[in-house]
Amino acid sequence: MMAAGTIAEKGKEVMILEKMSKPCLKLGITGKGRCNLTNLSDVNEIIEKFNSGGRFLKYALHEWSSRQLIDFFQTKGLKTKVERGNRVFPVSDKALEVVGILKDWVRTTGGVLLNNVEILEIVRSKDKVEAVKYRFQNKVFNQPCKNIVLATGGLSYPRTGSTGDGYQLAEKLGHNIVQPKPALVPLTTDSRSLILKDLKLKNIKAILWSNNKKVCEEFGELDFTDFGVDGPVILTMSTKVVKAVEKKEKIELSIDLKPALDNIQLKNRIIREIKQLGSREIIHLLKKLLPGKLADFYMEEMKIDKATKCTQFTAEQRKRLEAWLKNFQIKITGYRPIAEAIVTSGGVNLKEINPVTMESKLLSNLYIVGELLDIDAKTGGYNLQAAFSTGYVAGKAIGTK
Numbered sequence: 264m265m266a267a268g269t270i271a272e273k274g275k276e277v278m279i280l281e282k283m284s285k286p287c288l289k290l291g292i293t294g295k296g297r298c299n300l301t302n303l304s305d306v307n308e309i310i311e312k313f314n315s316g317g318r319f320l321k322y323a324l325h326e327w328s329s330r331q332l333i334d335f336f337q338t339k340g341l342k343t344k345v346e347r348g349n350r351v352f353p354v355s356d357k358a359l360e361v362v363g364i365l366k367d368w369v370r371t372t373g374g375v376l377l378n379n380v381e382i383l384e385i386v387r388s389k390d391k392v393e394a395v396k397y398r399f400q401n402k403v404f405n406q407p408c409k410n411i412v413l414a415t416g417g418l419s420y421p422r423t424g425s426t427g428d429g430y431q432l433a434e435k436l437g438h439n440i441v442q443p444k445p446a447l448v449p450l451t452t453d454s455r456s457l458i459l460k461d462l463k464l465k466n467i468k469a470i471l472w473s474n475n476k477k478v479c480e481e482f483g484e485l486d487f488t489d490f491g492v493d494g495p496v497i498l499t500m501s502t503k504v505v506k507a508v509e510k511k512e513k514i515e516l517s518i519d520l521k522p523a524l525d526n527i528q529l530k531n532r533i534i535r536e537i538k539q540l541g542s543r544e545i546i547h548l549l550k551k552l553l554p555g556k557l558a559d560f561y562m563e564e565m566k567i568d569k570a571t572k573c574t575q576f577t578a579e580q581r582k583r584l585e586a587w588l589k590n591f592q593i594k595i596t597g598y599r600p601i602a603e604a605i606v607t608s609g610g611v612n613l614k615e616i617n618p619v620t621m622e623s624k625l626l627s628n629l630y631i632v633g634e635l636l637d638i639d640a641k642t643g644g645y646n647l648q649a650a651f652s653t654g655y656v657a658g659k660a661i662g663t664k
């Protein structure tokens with residue numbers, strides 16, 4: 264959409280061929296329906312958030328920065344706000360507002376948007392592409408064209424239309440594909456923690472261990488689900504988990520439930536609470552320190568009799584609780600399928616793409632943009648910014664040809 268509108272603004276004819284009944288189905292569900300549109304950190308910081316493709320994107324991110332993207336949407340009536348970690352959202356908290364603006368822009372600039380049109384093949388002659396073969400209402404058509412921007416996305420959330428078609432289309436034209444894998448994907452755990460389903464933890468520190476070696480740590484939110492764990496902390500760690508699972512390493516998560524307190528402060532806090540609670544049951548102490556579900560979980564894990572009073576809590580039991588609060592361990596058994604990943608890593612090999620224009624180095628009028636490329640970043644609005652920036656530079660290159 265960004266490429267198409269940019270080309271159309273230069274007065275050139277553009278057609279968007281969209282497989283689904285409407286465009287931007289994925290954009291419409293981003294950020295849990297709120298759309299974390301971009302990130303206001305400076306370009307160098309943004310580049311660091313990419314697991315793959317950060318350096319490749321340097322030119323595009325300067326050429327169409329997050330500031331320019333926000334200005335672009337603001338001039339079209341979108342009010343934006345900045346949240347924790349420089350994340351930018353529409354004030355309305357509605358991703359569909361962003362979709363509506365893009366659709367109106369493409370139409371008013373003269374772009375033609377065709378839905379329910381599935382691209383089957385890109386037809387080439389020597390070093391150029393010359394047409395697309397597409398299916399519409401069970402008939403196959405051939406559409407000649409001067410340039411093609413391939414923007415078919417990755418493999419995650421296939422119900423939005425991103426079913427990985429672009430990998431085959433690009434491969435057939437001679438491009439190499441770095442194997443697509445899930446990135447930003449929820450993780451599965453052993454059955455022990457499934458009982459915590461629906462529990463959401465905030466302000467925790469999680470440390471990822473692989474074969475007993477510390478891999479990384481993250482601070483923030485973590486959600487328990489009916490298969491394991493999800494949420495920003497988990498998604499950020501997941502790319503490393505995918506690699507560790509492939510190497511068949513033993514993976515564990517250690518959660519510090521009280522990262523704001525050091526060991527002494529935590530000990531003093533618990534002693535103070537015990538004194539105040541006196542002869543009340545131990546569950547009341549736990550509920551002062553933990554969400555109810557986790558307090559019940561601890562009682563069961565440690566096989567503490569419900570009738571135990573705070574006054575009966577031994578020093579040894581207190582020390583065990585302190586240690587557990589600082590190091591609640593969860594066994595990670597794997598990750599969810601690519602269809603459930605927020606982003607797909609891998610894709611068209613970046614060595615075969617001109618980073619200034621997104622033009623293929625194999626075919627001079629083919630442009631490849633967005634998640635179809637071998638780029639993927641952490642959560643925070645970086646993936647959409649990459650799609651918009653690459654779309655913009657491709658559109659500009661074609662528009663000024």
Ligand SMILES: Cc1cc2nc3c(=O)[nH]c(=O)nc-3n(C[C@H](O)[C@H](O)[C@H](O)COP(=O)(O)OP(=O)(O)OC[C@H]3O[C@@H](n4cnc5c(N)ncnc54)[C@H](O)[C@@H]3O)c2cc1C
Nearest residue numbers: 282293294299381382415416424425428633634644646647
């Ligand atoms: C649940 C979820 C939440 C997310 N939240 C955020 C967020 O808040 N912030 C952020 O930065 N990123 C977020 N992302 C990631 C972001 O949405 C993607 O990186 C981005 O949409 C990629 O854009 P794209 O244009 O490359 O591909 P897509 O958005 O996947 O679009 C590809 C389009 O190509 C069409 N298509 C595919 N094959 C064909 C074909 N053969 N013929 C015709 N059309 C075809 C598809 O129907 C689709 O419309 C989220 C992703 C998911 C799944």
